[in-house]
Amino acid sequence: MHESAIAKSILEIVEQRLRSIGAAADAQSVEVLFGEFRNVDPESVAFAFDNMKALFQGCANCRLSISTIIAAALCKDNEHQYRPMANNAYRCPACASGIGKLLQGEELDVVNVTVELERMEKEKEQHARVG
């Protein structure tokens, strides 16, 4: 179950981004890309993420948005572009040769974190009043 390690890594990245903005910020959502050619199950990551997020500063209400990137390859013999899939043993449908170069499908990235500024603004106002 390395999906919990992946969920934890995503939350650590979100927490780090929040720290770089200001301690009082909250994360609204985080967008991630999972390539088809990675051993990552999106549902398991989402389940682990929701179970863990309250443990990370500013992440309790953070929503995880996962996009899957379809694999694309150039075949070894003729550089045909195709989608390598298990049901054709990852071979090119045109010439049956294997994967030469994998163009996409190995992504495992955080692409965007949306941060709520309301709490930051309220704290700034309070500080201003106290000051």
Place this chain on the structure above:
Amino acid sequence: MHESADEHALERILGKNEEMAEHNRDHFRSLKACTFNLMSAPGAGKTSLLETTFQKAGSTFSSCVIEGDMVGDLDACRIRKTGVAVHQISTGRSCHLDAQMIARLLHAEPLEKTNAIFIENVGNLVCPAEFPLGEHRRIVLLCVTEGDDKPIKYPVIFRNCHLVLFTKCDLLEHVEFDINKATKNIQAINPDVKTMQISAKTGYGIDRWIAWLVSEMTDYREHLKTAKHVHHTAH
């Protein structure tokens, strides 16, 4: 007031593991030891292979082993009997070794000065593929009792390795395992990978395996010399 701001910057989710793996690679480089990460399903014969390798290799090269297991030290005890030093990592709930675990070990227990470090990963064809450790070569063991379709079911681990060993080949006559089919399935995913047939029990193919290890260690030493030369020239 309710506003939001988007923070755009692509960041690799396992970037920390990759950074730590680089740190480990530097550590292995300082030891001048070529490091091999052995991965397979449970029971494919990683420990048996190491036992036979150390017995057959004799003083051809010196080794130490990092043993990854969820619990217990059964494999470590077997390796110790060969006279080779073993360092145990108990992963607890985790089904794979990660670079942080290796880094902690490297800082807590100085490794012996050897030509080769073998990391025996936790038996699993899925998770270890996602966590590079700083090794120089990744080796997957596919036991002939597992089926020749396994590369199709677990493509990631077979794509990201340098060598596949078909293990327990003494059982080939008893099982429906087609070596040619398995090889083609692996090469469709990883066209440049090498494959070898071995049996730790009978010793079949072990000389060839040891020759491959020695060749990798020699190449690594040459690489270090060149890197050192470039480094000195640069200064």
